[in-house]
Amino acid sequence: MLDATSTATRPDNAPADHPPVKAEKVGILLANLGTPDHYSYWPMRRYLSEFLSDKRVIDYPSWKWQPLLQLIILSKRPFASGEAYKSIWNHDKGESPLMTITKDQTNAMAKAMEEIYGDRVMVDFCMRYGNPSTKSKVEKMIAAGCRKILFVPLYPQYAGATSATANDQFFRVLMDQPWQPAARTIEPYFDHPEYIDALAKSVEDAYAKMEKTPDILVCSYHGMPKRYLMQGDPYHCQCQKTTRLLRERLGWDESQITTTFQSVFGPEEWLRPYTVEHVAELAKQGKKNIAVIAPAFSADCIETLEEINEEIFESFEHAGGEDFTYIPCLNDSDVHISALSSVIRNNLKGWLD
Structure with a gap:
């Protein structure tokens, strides 16, 4: 961390007993x-x-x-x-x-x-x-x-x-x-051009390393109760826009990308579709090779490294899925x-x- 501290000094024209003040x-x-x-x-x-x-x-x-x-x-x-x-x-x-x-x-x-x-x-x-x-x-x-x-x-x-x-x-x-x-x-900054470009580059870099192109890219966002959306929280709409802008930047059609929500907690309905269920459904539909990205997370954490890579992957695999690729968060990339x-x-x- 950059700690731009400086020596405190008494302000000009201040009395002798004035406490020292740091440079702004x-x-x-x-x-x-x-x-x-x-x-x-x-x-x-x-x-x-x-x-x-x-x-x-x-x-x-x-x-x-x-x-x-x-x-x-x-x-x-x-x-x-x-x-x-x-x-x-x-x-x-x-x-x-x-x-x-x-x-x-x-x-x-x-x-x-x-x-x-x-x-x-x-x-x-x-x-x-x-x-x-x-x-x-x-x-x-x-x-x-x-x-x-x-x-x-x-x-x-x-x-x-x-x-x-x-x-x-x-x-x-x-x-x-x-x-x-x-x-x-x-x-x-969900629609900031450089953020969208950074997401797109992470997808392009990941796809370039794969032997087979995934059937679909799953954009998995952290979930929230649907009730919050109905009360006016803009999160759902901003997630959908991020996915749309990412798709447009990649030059893809709608069949190549989808939006889902993870980390459901409690008994009430949350934003749908749920990632853990949707990846299983994709496998049953014949989409055996998928990639998953988490655009709402600025850094890899328990929800990506454990939930996506383990729980969500297992759901896909148990439903007949074959190739599952998690594309890491942007983290500290340039x-x-x-x-x-x-x-x-x-x-x-x-x-x-």
Whole structure:
């Protein structure tokens, strides 16, 4: 991370007892969902409790939801989730892949920003749930002299349970600051030309390495209850547009690509079609060779490395599917960093020109 701190000095013409003030910087704070500190029971329970207690994620009344969550769900789910995390854990670094990749993205973005803005910026990252917390990183930026902070949720498509809750937490932290910095949040970038181009290049690169061209590309997005769509959340529409723009950029017809939704949780209906069911149906229809990409995820994580590569793959295989290729997230690839850099630079206009 680029830590553009500087020595604090007393302002010109200030009295001798005036506290020193840091030279002003602009903070660029990347934000992702989060990760447990470890895959063992108690770290998993703490992480899941924070995540599943968020009203943006589960909006049931607390009196109804919390007893179910604390007494039943969290007595069992940490074990199952812990095993899933263990299967993908970066044991060399003692952290989840999401943490490793987010650090790499931040380092790459810091270099890109330093080349453009020099020491006028400070680039760092935080997590909505778990560590490093939004609070710790905002306070670090303010202490370093950041009088302006651009908050960058790493979600291409907006959803209340992702972008909005990250923004909520960011502004909650600012509420406690005696001297608030100016603050901006980025718009979703689901249709940004460079983001679409980065997705397309990742598909083209993956297809070029295959002996047989897949029968269809499945764009699997994280799901949400259908009720949220009916209440006005734009996520579903933005996912559909991302797929359409990707198809147009690739020059494909509609039969070569499809949109699905994964990670269904709870009893109510979620956005359809469900990825785990749809890939099985594709196999039964004779589409024995498929590729899967996850455009809603900026970094590979439990939902891609474990859910897609294991649960969804097994569903396809058990239905008679033969060739299954997962195309990794954009992660810290040059094209991804370039696309994010373009989004960030556009949002810094007026602050850093």
